Amino acid sequence: MNEIKQVLVDQKVRLERKFEKERIIERDTPNLKKYLSQPNVLAILGVRRSGKSTLAEMLLRGENFGYINFDDDRLAGIKVEDLHKLEKAIYELFGEVEYFLFDEIHNVDGWELFVSRLREEGKKIVITGSNSKMLSGELATTLTGRHINFTLFPFSFSEYLRFKGVRIEKVKNTYTTSSEGIIKRELENYMREGGFPEVLKISEDFIFTIFSDIVYKDIVQRLKIKRIELFRSFAVNIIKYFSNEVSLSRLSKTLKLSNNTVEEWFNGLINAYIIITSERFTGKPREGMTSPKKVYVIDPGFISSIALDNSKGRIMENLVALQLSRMGEKLFYVKGNNYEIDFLVRDKAIQVTYASGKDEIPKREIEGLNKIKARKKIVITWDYEDEMQEIKFVPIWKFLLNTQEYF
Known part of the structure; x- marks a missing residue:
């Protein structure tokens, strides 16, 4: 028990x-604590190192x-029957706590079942996890209607x-000339560095450590x-497909792997939040x-450092x-004749093109x-x-900073 x-x-x-020592910023999230106003379970999910435990x-x-x-190596191999020992140790150390925070439980x-019991005893619980399937088991059935999940992305x-x-x-929606110039310069940096907090705090090279941790641990x-x-x-090659369609059957033939293996690996990347996908609308x-x-x-950051690609469009x-x-939007794309x-999101059709002037916008966009029929039609440009x-x-910088205005 002392250990x-x-x-x-x-x-x-x-x-x-x-x-005390690190730079911590407020995240652009809804009021998540309201979900803990009564005994409940809040699951903060997302890619490893995105700041879930800090949030x-x-x-x-x-x-x-x-x-x-539970990512602590000293707790490696712990069994579910030992969780009550951890619970008891918490009470002995911190008294009668109302809240529990479990990282990577x-x-x-x-x-x-352990978390379910705590909630039934009136505790308010926050859990974090780097796998999207963590709520697909007994928690989803045992706590139907009694848990909320929120996905956190890197910055x-x-x-x-x-x-x-x-x-x-x-002033209102008009930026000063100097601010606009700074924003555009920082956008170039953001497209290279990405938004993992530790990469920005430590070094751009730390992106490789994060990628390796996700691949091997998750x-x-x-x-x-x-x-x-x-x-x-396989993971690196999937990243290189960013913003493109990927055919799993073609990949299986190229890699000489079974369709089941390729599908399992691909879903593994999705569940670990390395990639997200858009489905064809039909x-x-x-x-x-x-x-x-x-x-x-x-x-x-994965694109610039792992895929080694700087294709701005x-x-x-x-x-x-x-x-x-x-x-929280579900992504769809449309592919018609020519x-x-x-993106087709609800009743909005969105095109993205690297253009700084009217004449640079391809006619096909x-x-x-x-x-297509859509209530709003938007072309996101460079400038x-x-x-x-x-x-x-x-311009993309305006869209990223004021997305709600266009919805």
Whole structure:
């Protein structure tokens, strides 16, 4: 028991020290604490190192809460029957706590019933996890209607600017000339560095550590993949498909792997939040399910450092996909005869193109919008703004900073 207490004290002190020594910013999230106004479970999910535990601690700051990080090597191999020992140690150390914060608790098989019991005893619980399937087991059935899940991404562009301490001056919707210049310069940096907090705090090279941790801890170990180097190569190649369609059947032939293996590996990347996908929109549901999906990467830092690609048009499209996903939108694309629509979100059709002037916008972008019915039609450009023929042209930096205005 003394060893367990030592681990818990070390973890709590380390968490507190983070707020004393590191730069912490408010995240652009809804009021998540309202979901804990009564005994409930709030699951903060997302890619590893995106700031989930920091966000959770910010929610509980000022409260007396018990904290356990199950990614600690000293807790490796812990069994579900041992969780009550951790619970007892928390009460002995911190008294009668009302809140619990469990980091990466899905590392423990059978954790769902433990969390369910705590909630039934009137506790308010925050759990974090780097696997989207962590709520697909017993917790989803045992706590039907009694848990809320929220997906946290790496820093958005607005959060990136806040972290960098960039002050933006504007009157209503008009930015000062100097602010606009600074924003555009920082957008170039953001497209290269990405939004992982530790990359911005430590070094751009830290992106490789994050990628390796996700690949090995969140996919290889969970799926028990034996051909590790082949899988890593597969993951890198999928990232290189960003903003493009990917055919899993074609990949299986190229890699000489079974369709089942390729599908399992691909879903592993999705579940670990390395990639998100967009489904082809069609009037025939089966056709949409069997059509190739478009792939987007969770952070632009992976694109510049892992895929070694600086294609601005495709990176812009990837940024738009991430921004829409942050808003909770399900992504669809349209592929018709001789035209494509990058995003169809609810009743809005969105195209993305790297253009700084009217003459640089490819005709196919406008022609595609003219062939589809949508309440709003938007072309996101690099630096061109206008409105004509019911189509709004918006610079990407404005879209990223004021997305709600266009919805």
